[in-house]
Amino acid sequence: MGVLMSEPVLYIVATPIGNLADLSARAQEVLGSVDYIAAEDTRYSGRLLAHFTIKAPMISVHDHNERQRSEHIINLLAAGHSIALVSDAGTPLISDPGFHLVRAVREAGYRVSPVPGCCAFVAALSASGLPSDRFQFIGFLPAKSGARLQTLKPYAAHTETLIFYESTHRIVDSLAAMAEAFGGERYAVVARELTKTFETIHGDTLQNLLEWIQADSNQQRGEFVVLVHGAPASEQGDQIDPEAERILHILAKEMPPKKAAGLAAEITGEKKNRLYQLLIQ
Structure with missing residues (x-):
């Protein structure tokens, strides 16, 4: 039997990447207790939920509608509902939609809670x-x-x-x-x-x-x-990471070589002396 949700929360629930036995007991409990489940593909996630006899209504949240659906989900949280976000497989937001939703929910002042699990x-x-x-x-x-x-x-x-x-x-x-x-x-x-x-x-x-x-x-x-x-x-030899070199040259336009090398080293982790030598060459 699912737990009763005492406050509106957006749960970020990791789902199996293949083997259904990898859905954790806590994930099953949360999915069985929330009022709504937001899914990347409701048909795909529907099969997973059916396997565990979870019947919460589903909301489609994918790359093309995420910003619009965020407002709808915040309204549901405002009405006191709890919601779980799942992706097709693995941990939501990892090469999957959800970033805009999570940011919007946090900015609106609601709690976002991870339910960890699989990540490919x-x-x-x-x-x-x-x-x-x-x-x-x-x-x-x-x-x-x-x-x-x-x-x-x-x-x-x-x-x-x-x-x-x-x-x-x-x-x-x-x-x-x-x-x-x-x-x-x-x-x-x-x-x-x-x-x-x-x-x-x-x-x-x-x-x-x-x-x-x-x-x-x-x-x-x-x-x-x-x-x-x-x-x-x-x-690598004396090669400096191209991104570090790019940052170094941007900073060098605004400040003396020694200062630019020091700041670039702090940002990139490259050695200050190597960056300084590159500039004065």
Whole structure:
């Protein structure tokens, strides 16, 4: 039996990424107790809720209507109702809608409470064998090849693990672009269909991963997380991260080189002396 909600709250509820047994007991209790459930795709989430015999009325909240629906949801909270936000799979807002809604609800003075659970990129990272002390989640890459390569290239010198989401239709093209941007010898891991029947976690160089996935159409199906090993420090040499260099040059227009280098170092984590040397050269 669900708990009674004593105040209007927007709950951010993580749902399974494949295996329905991963829906936590607390998530089931919250979903069974709220007055409304806001879902990215009501038909998709409806199947999950039906499996757990949860019957709360649903509100559609997706990329194209989120700003308009935020007002409606705030009105429901104002009337004393509690609402749960779910996405199609995993944690809402992570490469999914919900940011505008959460911000609007918080600005309106209502409580937003997370109900944690599955997140595909965290699950993939935990099982990848790649360094997990520092990582950057980038999410989905642009659909067009030129924009995809342009997005990837600035990350080539990053030393942290890089994490991407990809779909069935673009996984081959994305791996090819990563091999071009980072070099075919860079080690990476492809995590496919996590927690589902055909779960695959396979690591190799980007070039070998590309050839492996091209040779087996079955491995091109499903939802993908691609994790790329950061550039080794030895590979970086004297290279400075392009974003750090961009920030440095912006600051140098407004202040002396030493001050610009110090501030840029504070913002980016690069070494102050390296930035200063770059400016005076």
